[in-house]
Amino acid sequence: xxxxxxxxLPDDIEQNKAGxxxxxxxxxxxxxxxxxxxxxxxxxxMGIHTxxxxxxxxxxxxxxxxxxxxxxxxxxRMMQKCER
Numbered sequence: 001x002x003x004x005x006x007x008x009l010p011d012d013i014e015q016n017k018a019g020x021x022x023x024x025x026x027x028x029x030x031x032x033x034x035x036x037x038x039x040x041x042x043x044x045x046m047g048i049h050t051x052x053x054x055x056x057x058x059x060x061x062x063x064x065x066x067x068x069x070x071x072x073x074x075x076x077r078m079m080q081k082c083e084r
Contacts, residue, residue: 003075005053005067045080 004027031046038044051071059061 003067003072005055034052045079045082047077047082049075049078 012019029050031048035046049071051069052072053067053071053076055065055067057065
């Protein structure tokens, strides 16, 4: 599973004060192209949601950058429960 997030870094916010509609258009176009390529052997599932998130590094021995919040959880549930 992979997560793509827009506007997480302060530079992203400064560069896109007008909104992220351009990036969302590209994301939906790419998602449509990916979904058209699935076969019986290879199935794709996606969950897309917008809203606030929290980000941070967790772990002492093996630190990892993680995203948290209802937005992430909702997108994950959408992906897990989707049918095609």
